[in-house]
Amino acid sequence: MASPETATDQTTEALQVLQRVFGYDSFRGTQQEIIDHVVSGGDALVLMPTGGGKSLCYQIPALVRSGVGVVVSPLIALMQDQVDALAALGVRAGFLNSTQSPQQRRETETAFLDGELDLLYLAPERLRLDSTLDLLARGEVGVFAIDEAHCVAQWGHDFRPDYLALSVLHERWPDVPRIALTATATPATRREIATRLQLTEARHFVADFDRPNIQYRIVPKNDPRKQLLQLLQTEHAGDSGIVYRLSRAEVERTAEFLTSHGITALPYHAGLDKEVRAEHQSRFLREDGLVMVATIAFGMGIDKPDVRFVAHLDLPKSIEGYYQETGRAGRDGLPSTAWMAYGLQDVVQQRKLIDHSEGDEAHRRTQSRHLDSMLALCETVRCRRAQLLDHFGQQAAGECGNCDTCLNPPESWDGTVAAQKLLSTVVRLDRERHQKFGAKQVVDILRGKKTQKVEQFRHDELSVFGVGADLSDTEWRGVIRQLLAQGLLAVEGDYGTLVLTGTSSEVLRREEPRPVWLRTEPKPTPAATAKARDTKRAPQEMPPEVEPVFQKLRAWRREVAREEGKAPFIIFHDSTLRQIATVQPSTLDELATVSGVGEGKLNRYGRGVIEALTAPDQ
Missing domain, CATH: 1.10.10.10 (Winged helix-like DNA-binding domain superfamily/Winged helix DNA-binding domain)
Structure with missing residues (x-):
């Protein structure tokens, strides 16, 4: 571990990196504590909700410590976008996975060995290869990050057997700090992760699980596709969102139904051709206002910040799955909706799936407990957010004022x-x-x-x-x-x-x-009243008079994204564009004061932003 003097210097350097590279003035929540611990050489197990800033907890240590940060991620299809996003910030990043040609892999390996990378992304299965382990041994690794660490849990909803072999990192590189991160884990799952990854001595950091910008709503199921259509037409017209269905057939039918009613919707499930899935995922990341209808095979690691709603038309198997899936909404902190239609047939169907599931009787009992907790959330008369937080061992500070049971209290x-x-x-x-x-x-x-x-x-x-x-x-x-x-x-x-x-x-x-x-069966919450009452907890909308400026900036961003072949949010998040539209800077120095505008993005896109702001309206 670092000496007190060294630790102070590293803390200062970490804050400077946050400001210079990422464009943020200060850390959020437990970020600084986590980063200081890892930069000083300590192992960490981090639980932080989606949108809470997990990636900074390993990206900044990788930039501060000597050597390359190696990120183990199951999300091969998203690695290019992750690398593009870092490149836009001026961070040197690369990846090694099965999508590359031999020449591309050799170039990335050479850059790693020559110290020309800050971060290297790997799929967990690559660490089963002796060639990958030998490559890492020949270079200098500064930190190992294990993303989506819940995949190591034996009965987790995203279980990946390759994660079980990651204990090799501790065995081969005992002096390199490791940080395992996940958005979803109960205390029991956390213990399982620590045991399987040999992180039993690691320090645990559990962030606040509350996502106050997300409004949780569960309605009785009555022709769910029509209920979904009404939600989208009345509250989320033109918004990006995700709709989860249990079966592939329902994914296809729901996507066709939405498309027939003028909503751009694409299906995503494991039965589709690999190239089709990749194309649909790419379109979802790069286009505005697109709805993805998917099984739970879609969504993990999706960094799209402006997902305004997540809808479930079938009952999730567990609160952990529900929380993680709904957490894909509103990563930018702006108001978003987690909506679910739930009915008697869902309960019957889930019980049947448990009875016919693989595994022993103990496994079926575990699945039943997960379902019981999910049903309790659906049927509760108390604040849904409080019930969610209780499940993860956290205490809510009273009623949230931003869920259906708070906005329209049911009677018993x-x-x-x-x-x-x-x-x-x-x-x-x-x-x-x-x-x-x-x-x-x-x-x-x-x-x-x-x-x-x-x-x-x-x-x-x-x-x-x-x-x-x-x-x-x-x-x-x-x-x-x-x-x-x-x-x-x-x-x-x-x-x-x-x-x-x-x-x-x-x-x-x-x-x-x-x-x-x-x-009692609740009455529908009118869209006009379905807004958070607690204005201190819910992010505020920008002034309506600057909406045209915001749309002008979005048009500029869309054009730049098309030219560069990137997802628009990689250039700037909507939340950053909203601030720019509100401040309307006229110089690069003024633009640099906006949160989310770091040195790299200022140099790359600054003049384009100023020109877009000063361009005459069409």
Whole structure:
């Protein structure tokens, strides 16, 4: 570890690099503490939400320490964009992966050996090759960064077996500091990461998981594609966003549906040709206002800062997956939406997937716990942000004022009698008729509907027939969904038949039954009111009178990006353009004071910005 005097010098140098290269006046949150620790030679395990500035935590140590920063990343398709983004800042970066020609690899290897790189990106599988390990041994490595470190977790949603071999870094280079980073990990996953990467002695840094600019909303599912279309047309017209679907078929159908209604949408899933996936990802990064409809195969490591919404039309398998996917919205800190449509069939489908999943019984129990936590988030009557933070072991500072349960608080009602009626119907079907049915038939019996199926099985003769006529079909489906979420009811088999659980009898007791509290189905939150009430926590929009200037700057950026073959945000983020539009600098010195305008970008794009600002309107 560095001496106190050396550490002070390194801290000063790190701040100078932040200001000169990246154009920011000061570090955020725990960034400086993390950087000081790694620059001084310490190992670190960093949990920081998407958009929290994780990359600076290894990029700055790589620029301050002697040697090259080696970044292990699973995101081969994004390495070129990462290198382009660093090049725009004046940072010397390269990558080695399977997309390169032999000549390109030789040139990058030579630059590494000659000390002409600041950062070198590698896919984890390359570290299984003796040739790569020999190359690193012949050069000077200043720091190892392991990005997306949750991929090492055995049952993580992005599990990558190659990550399990990364303990070789500690064995071969014990004196080189390592920093492992992820946006999503519970305390248990954090311990697993530390063990598998031999980071048990590393210092843990856990940043604030709160993303106050993201508005969390979960609505009852009722024709989800039409619900999504309404959201996009009323609140996110022309915005970039991601829509997650569970199956490839639904990805295709949803993308076609949006396209048929005038929204530019592309599909992304593992079943598409590799070149098509790459093209769609490239278009999403480089074009404004494009919607990507995808399975969870898409999104990890996407640095696009202006994703204004993330929508789920199917229930995620875990809060960790949900949090990471929603975190891809609003990386620039501007107001964004995390919206999900959720219904009874989602619960049935996820339970079925768990029952048929690979792995042993312990694995299925783990998956069930993940799903239970996700269901609890969907059905909560408290602040959703508080529930999310609780899951990651953090305490919320009161209600957030920027989620649907805060903006439109749901009411609770004593659903004990309704639960007893429903559970009794399941009991009678089983004991009196030795039958099991799904939700629709049970609801029809409760509502007293003489459907063909009800009459076929003579279910109108059951004593419970019609006892639930006081509730609508939708309300009964809500009761079933919430009983499933509370573990008072279960589904089994390929047809999702309803069965009792070990705790159902507690509700069915005649003497002192267990009370069952249910949430009412919320009314839709009007778009006009779906805004954060806490203005201190939510980023503010720029003054409306400078909107034309902002659009002029975006047009200039789009043209430069096209000429350079880069994603527009690599040149400047929207948040930086908004500041420039508000300040409207007339000299390079004034432009240099804007956050996000470092030395490299000032030299490269400064004059173009000033010319764009002073150009007459078309």
